[in-house]
Amino acid sequence: MTVHNNIDKIFKDGLGDYSEKAPAFIWDNIEQELSRKRSIKNRTIFYSVAASIALILSFGAGYLFTNSEPNAQIAQLDNTTRVQESMPEKNNNNTTPLSATETTTKKATESKNASATETNEETKIPKDNEKTQIIASKKEESKVKKASSSGTLLPPMFALQSNFDASNVNANSYGEKKVNENNESLKKINTIASLLEVKKIDQGLIYEIRQAPLLDLEDIDTPSKVENTWAVGISGTPLLSYRNVQSTNNDAMYTAVNNSGLQQNYENEKPLMAYSAGVNVNYSLSSRWNIQGGLYYSETGQVIENINLTQSPWSVYNTDGTGEYTVNTSAGNLIVNESIEVLVEHAEQTDFNRAPNVVLDKGGPELIESGENSTNSGFIQKFEYYEVPLIVSYKLIDRKVNINLSGGLSANFLARNNNYLQEDSGKSKIDSEIDGLKTTSYSSIIGIGFEYPFVSNISFSLNPTFRYSLNSINSKGSTYPYSFGVYTGLTYSF
Amino acid sequence: MKDNEQIIKACQKNRPDAQKKLYEQFSGKMFGVCLQYAKDYTEAEDILQDGFVKVFTKISQYNFKGSFEGWVRRIMVNCALERFRKQNLLYPVSNIHDYDSKMVVEDVLSEVSSKELLNVIQELSPQYKTVFNLYAIEGYSHQEISEMLKISVGTSKSNLSRARVILQDKVKKLYSEKQQDVKLLVK
Numbered sequence: 001m002t003v004h005n006n007i008d009k010i011f012k013d014g015l016g017d018y019s020e021k022a023p024a025f026i027w028d029n030i031e032q033e034l035s036r037k038r039s040i041k042n043r044t045i046f047y048s049v050a051a052s053i054a055l056i057l058s059f060g061a062g063y064l065f066t067n068s069e070p071n072a073q074i075a076q077l078d079n080t081t082r083v084q085e086s087m088p089e090k091n092n093n094n095t096t097p098l099s100a101t102e103t104t105t106k107k108a109t110e111s112k113n114a115s116a117t118e119t120n121e122e123t124k125i126p127k128d129n130e131k132t133q134i135i136a137s138k139k140e141e142s143k144v145k146k147a148s149s150s151g152t153l154l155p156p157m158f159a160l161q162s163n164f165d166a167s168n169v170n171a172n173s174y175g176e177k178k179v180n181e182n183n184e185s186l187k188k189i190n191t192i193a194s195l196l197e198v199k200k201i202d203q204g205l206i207y208e209i210r211q212a213p214l215l216d217l218e219d220i221d222t223p224s225k226v227e228n229t230w231a232v233g234i235s236g237t238p239l240l241s242y243r244n245v246q247s248t249n250n251d252a253m254y255t256a257v258n259n260s261g262l263q264q265n266y267e268n269e270k271p272l273m274a275y276s277a278g279v280n281v282n283y284s285l286s287s288r289w290n291i292q293g294g295l296y297y298s299e300t301g302q303v304i305e306n307i308n309l310t311q312s313p314w315s316v317y318n319t320d321g322t323g324e325y326t327v328n329t330s331a332g333n334l335i336v337n338e339s340i341e342v343l344v345e346h347a348e349q350t351d352f353n354r355a356p357n358v359v360l361d362k363g364g365p366e367l368i369e370s371g372e373n374s375t376n377s378g379f380i381q382k383f384e385y386y387e388v389p390l391i392v393s394y395k396l397i398d399r400k401v402n403i404n405l406s407g408g409l410s411a412n413f414l415a416r417n418n419n420y421l422q423e424d425s426g427k428s429k430i431d432s433e434i435d436g437l438k439t440t441s442y443s444s445i446i447g448i449g450f451e452y453p454f455v456s457n458i459s460f461s462l463n464p465t466f467r468y469s470l471n472s473i474n475s476k477g478s479t480y481p482y483s484f485g486v487y488t489g490l491t492y493s494f
Numbered sequence: 495m496k497d498n499e500q501i502i503k504a505c506q507k508n509r510p511d512a513q514k515k516l517y518e519q520f521s522g523k524m525f526g527v528c529l530q531y532a533k534d535y536t537e538a539e540d541i542l543q544d545g546f547v548k549v550f551t552k553i554s555q556y557n558f559k560g561s562f563e564g565w566v567r568r569i570m571v572n573c574a575l576e577r578f579r580k581q582n583l584l585y586p587v588s589n590i591h592d593y594d595s596k597m598v599v600e601d602v603l604s605e606v607s608s609k610e611l612l613n614v615i616q617e618l619s620p621q622y623k624t625v626f627n628l629y630a631i632e633g634y635s636h637q638e639i640s641e642m643l644k645i646s647v648g649t650s651k652s653n654l655s656r657a658r659v660i661l662q663d664k665v666k667k668l669y670s671e672k673q674q675d676v677k678l679l680v681k
Contacts, residue, residue, distance in 0.1 A: 008630035
């Protein structure tokens with residue numbers, strides 16, 4: 001028995017690889033905890049998306065509201081100006097010049113050796129400027145302004161708009177020549193005034209303004225710089241499109257279907273894989289907010305497999321084998337100006353009871369046997385649109401790979417509608433049209449984007465995007481197309 | 495090894511089946527680690543559970559550099575330390591005596607089982623146990639231990655010395671009992 005002086009080694013060797021079976025319930029607890037965390041994560045993502053949509057909507061609503069009520073802003077600015085005028089004047093000589101405008105005015109006074117009248121005018125303007133200093137001294141408001149110009153609290157266009165309006169209004173209210181010369185300084189004054197959001201036009205406000213700390217006007221002169229303000233890009237995607245049928249159309253064909261007692265579920269309709277591609281223009285409102293417009297060419301549609309034929313007493317269509325016939329689809333009634341014989345040749349009686357796509361005339365020639373008949377023929381409906389999207393996006397993660405959420409609207413203009421007869425031998429375009437098809441529609445857009453800058457000014461983007469039509473594709477029914485595509489493209493930033 | 499990599503990658507994609515496989519593979523060994531730091535089975539179970547939840551939520555940070563088992567083990571140890579810190583069990587211990595380093599026999603391991611060693615270690619106070627485990631079994635230096643436990647290097651050294659004394663006494667006693675048993679059996 002040898003003496004061993006290393007207790008550490010005993011435990012390291014004895015316990016280093018020690019293993020013991022853990023009780024089974026621990027895994028159940030871990031699983032439960034993980035699924036709880038997963039649901040929290042999913043909820044967070046959902047809330048983030050919902051919050052972004054709410055922001056986008058309020059952004060849009062705010063923009064419309066601002067544009068529709070310019071007079072309200074003018075009135076507010078007038079009130080603000082009046083309050084400024086009612087404030088007691090201070091001795092200009094005793095005031096430390098803080099504004100660049102004021103200093104410039106003084107210099108001009110000295111160099112020109114101005115007359116008494118001019119001096120009076122000039123002393124009046126610095127007094128106004130002095131008031132501005134007091135008003136502008138609201139450092140907090142300055143922060144709001146900065147934030148708004150970077151798009152976090154108010155869209156910058158609001159601030160610019162009020163700036164512009166304010167300068168005009170003030171020029172009118174003062175009615176002085178010098179006002180025009182000092183237009184720049186007045187812009188500053190009114191920008192600040194518009195930000196103050198006058199609640200009460202009384203002495204209380206003046207007191208509030210006087211109490212506020214002084215502001216460096218340089219802060220207002222220099223808006224926060226946003227790099228790469230403009231960018232252009234191209235992108236495209238394979239597009240999977242389908243539709244949501246909310247109720248049946250109320251026209252003759254549908255009436256026939258309804259009378260037949262069969263429910264038209266359009267079970268033989270399938271999604272169509274097509275494509276979408278186009279160009280876009282991006283404008284950065286701030287480091288995180290971005291607005292995008294563009295022009296896209298998109299092809300959507302659906303596939304109708306195994307057309308069903310029914311010879312019934314409800315038909316109102318001429319199906320004598322030579323003229324036109326109508327195929328009932330969820331996008332509307334497809335009126336085909338060709339012979340139905342092709343379909344009939346492929347017809348075979350089936351046992352199942354499905355609503356018909358084509359109703360044959362009872363009084364016409366005996367083309368097929370009575371009852372439900374399914375064919376091997378199908379149709380492909382294609383709708384080609386020019387789309388003009390307007391999308392607002394918010395950068396969630398600003399790293400090497402940027403991640404953003406986007407939402408917006410798109411105006412879609414129907415370029416053409418082509419329909420194809422699909423047979424075993426292949427597909428052929430048919431002379432046809434869809435009754436009641438709308439030529440203009442609007443879609444809502446939501447998506448997530450990934451952007452990777454691989455060269456200094458060029459970035460690669462990947463945008464899984466979902467579009468849902470806000471109006472029915474057909475004026476006679478309630479069928480809402482939707483599509484999903486992963487837009488892949490390149491963006492060049494200026 | 496290749497299988498492990500695939501399981502880890504699947505876990506990084508939050509696939510439950512892979513998470514279960516990974517748990518089955520490492521839970522035994524990690525439960526052993528937890529038992530070393532815990533005062534009893536209940537506490538070890540809690541540490542194991544917290545540790546694995548952390549493993550699965552942080553697994554995306556594992557970059558396949560270094561041993562995965564080492565990474566998981568470190569998480570378990572950290573979970574144990576975090577737990578003790580919350581319970582304020584890692585207090586400085588003073589009045590340390592030198593230990594006699596010549597009291598333990600070489601073939602202790604052939605007589606005393608790992609389970610018995612584990613019981614001995616579990617009887618230590620939390621601070622002694624933690625410092626001893628981190629130094630003797632995990633291989634951390636006193637400097638690292640002092641940073642992990644927010645204690646001074648001197649305290650870490652003295653805690654280790656004290657832990658060694660206690661462990662030696664207990665192991666020696668255990669070993670003697672075993673020897674007695676053997677002698678009785680021979681007679």
